[in-house]
Amino acid sequence: MTAKALATPAAARRKSGLLSRLTDPRVYCSLLALSLLLIIPVAIDSPFIVHVFVTICVFAALSTAWNIVGGYAGQLSLGHMVFYGIGGYTTALLIQHFSLSPWIGMWAGAALSVLVGIGIGYPCFRLRGPFFSLATIAFLEVVRLLAIHFHGVTGGAAGLIVPLKLGWQWMIFREKINYLYIAFGLLLFAMAVSWAIRNSKLGFYLTAVREREDAALAAGVSNTRVKLKAVMISAGLTSLVGSFHAMYITFLEPATMFSLATSIEIAMFSLIGGLGTVAGPLLGTVLVVPLAELARGWLGASANGLHGFVYGTVLVLITLTLPGGLAGTFGPWVVRWIDRLPGGGTRREEYEAPEARPITGTPGEPILTAENLVMKFGGLTATDNVSITLHRGEILGIIGPNGAGKTTIFNQISGFLKPTSGSISVVGPDGATRTPVSADEFARLGVGRTFQIVQPFGKLTVLENIMVGAFMRHAKVDDARAAALRVARLVGLEDIKDVEARNLPIGGLKRLEVARTLATEPSILLLDEVMAGQSQSDTQRMVQLIRTIRDSGVTVIAIEHNMQAIMSLSDRIVVVDSGRVIAQGDPQEVVKDRRVIEAYLGEDFVHAQGI
Incomplete structure (x- = not known):
């Protein structure tokens, strides 16, 4: 930082940083788009429309949580509703037996889900391809059968009714709009966590593991450890949403709370919207859920099962025409357009590169x-x-x-x-x-x-590839970026630092791999x-x-x-x-x-x- 910046009080610098973020068109456009999830149902003032938007927020939050494992880390979990069900049942049982507020119980459910996530993830991450997906389905089915078997605790197949205590303390309301406020808050929280991960060292590591596990290992990434971090965060978020949804529907049964079909749906929303993107899960949910809910609302009982047909049709059309999903295909174009708006001319300044790790020792030893x-x-x-x-x-x-x-x-x-x-x-x-x-x-x-x-990590840029290596010695993103720029200059890749690695010729790829390795500052x-x-x-x-x-x-x-x-x-x-x-x-x-x-x-x- 400059001497002037160092002389500025910390509070003033934080205020300045916050203001600059709010004036960034990417930020204020995102906030404006998200606010529509509240503005539209409040303006229409229809209980059914409010229900549709609550459903959108819930499933978008679930899909965002799933995307941390399935999109960022590339682990296709099809049993993710196990965490949703654990959150819902834990919160309901704590209310029933201990009169504990769901605002507290939902965190107990999240903690239990994190532990279960570790227990599932650690052995399953040793599996590859379809075997991992099948293993997660098996765990989901086992937990569902356990919920049915222990009917004295869970109510078994007959289900469990959440005690109907009204008020904010119990998260149960007569007016549906209150549910929308909570669902919207959970969605914002899930997306904020997803954004923070995507722009952190962990996010780069997860993408590296998804793209090339061997290359990630060579960059000092502990593959199992970072995947476990992803599943812990994802399980906790999924459980929180499951706890809220249990309060919304007030009736829990194993077939619904541990549903394989719903697990597939939340994965599908991410696929439609764009795997590994922050906005993708929300876009996929906004596209599909209203179509299915409105069709069921208009057609009634005659539309039983129609949502599955809608989901399947949209999925086929997207995968055939837009294999990168909505965000993956249109995202770069939209971002370029947004950057032309007021405030879009200023981007992050480059930081001074930290000193490389000194290599000590006696030559010849x-x-x-x-x-x-x-x-x-x-x-x-x-x-x-x-x-x-x-x-x-x-x-x-x-x-x-x-x-x-x-x-x-x-x-x-x-x-x-x-x-x-x-x-x-x-x-x-x-x-x-x-x-x-x-x-x-x-x-x-x-x-x-x-x-x-x-x-190479094909979907990352040249600079981001090198940053994966730089994170071994520099934990902060800005330090890793500056160190990566220094290495890019050394190997002659600075002019193409923003090009995706998959677009490089063989000579460039060879130099990129040397650069990524050099960024780890090896002896x-x-x-x-x-x-x-x-x-x-x-x-x-x-x-x-x-x-x-x-x-x-x-x-x-x-x-x-x-x-x-x-x-x-x-x-x-x-x-x-x-x-x-x-x-x-x-x-x-x-x-x-x-x-x-x-x-x-x-x-x-x-x-x-x-x-």
Whole structure:
């Protein structure tokens, strides 16, 4: 910050920041649009219309809560109503047995839902694809059957009636408009939490996990931990809405409170509106729920089940024509239009980049030691007693024929594969030697890596990709953005920092992956064929970049098939063949080794180099 800003009283700076936010067209347009959910039903003054808008707020809040897990983290939970039901039953039972106000009971239900969310999420997050979705459905069905079985507590299949105590203390009213105020407040709260997550370190981490779990691990993200955080927040919000809705409908039965159909509906609203967006769940709900509710209101009993037909029709049309959903497709266009409104010319100023973590240590000392690494896949031995010592400040090249085991070595010394036998020790930033066991532990100890097949977070911009790496050392979003800008300048990506990563050519993707890894401020950088598939100019740029990285104090290990580049870069070379180290030492000496020539280089290389 500037000296003038530092001299300004904190209260004045906060006031100024609040005013600038309120004059931002994105903020005042959003508040104006949300206020219509109150203005329209109050203006029409119809109990049925109020009911429709209460339903919109409830389902939009439920879908917003689901989107934190299903949209941000990419975990397709189809049993999310388990938290809704727990919230509703907990609040109703506390009223019935202890005369405890629902304003207090709903928080007890949320706390219980969070615990249940951890119990469900921790084992289920080990599953992939449809198996995770099926597991969440199974948990929902189990809880529903338990609610039926313990009829002495829950009322069983006959249901449970909420004690009808009127007033704000009991959240039960004669005038429906009061329910709308509470439902609208819950929706605002859910959307505020969703917005805060999306624009925080956790939001970036969740998106990274959704896009590429391996790349997220390499950036120091503990995948299970961030997904558990998402499910805890989502479960708590869902439970709060379930508690309120129980007070609204005043009658609870397992088939309704733990409904698979409703779980699918709230997921569908997010899909229609736009997965992983803040506004998407609300847009999907506003589009679909009024159509179904109005049809049922107009047609009465003859429209039984019509809401399912409406939902299905809209879902098919959206997925076929707008696969990104409403917000994903039209959102960028709307934002550009809004930014032209008064107050839209000023955007966030760039912050001064924080200092990079200093790399300490004595040049030439061992910084990573791999001893007798054996990696077996069934009957195949991928690495056979491989021992490598990396010295601080050097560039170590690893060469060998395809299938020799080079990438398997990389996967072991970066934590992505646990060796069948052998050990790996790393000197951490504090100078202590440790034996990490997981990929995110290796990353936090300063071992950064790229991948042979690039793994960008495709739906994030170039700068946001680099920020994911920067969050390891800089917890604040502004600090991470500034650090990411510094790295983007270093690797030549500043001019395209706002381009989505999926739109980059291969050369840009390779540099982006190096940049994301550099943003973690590693002591050791593992480069897996970063020059493969690049043009000659891109290769020369990468060679110069690697030299610059080494000169900054980072120790480099590079797997490469471009012999001209690796020979000019490396201080030492290790040659691997059939999972074994067959030679290592000075590059000029290694290439003269007869075993290396026969296994990898070939006689043509020997003649061309005049060896």
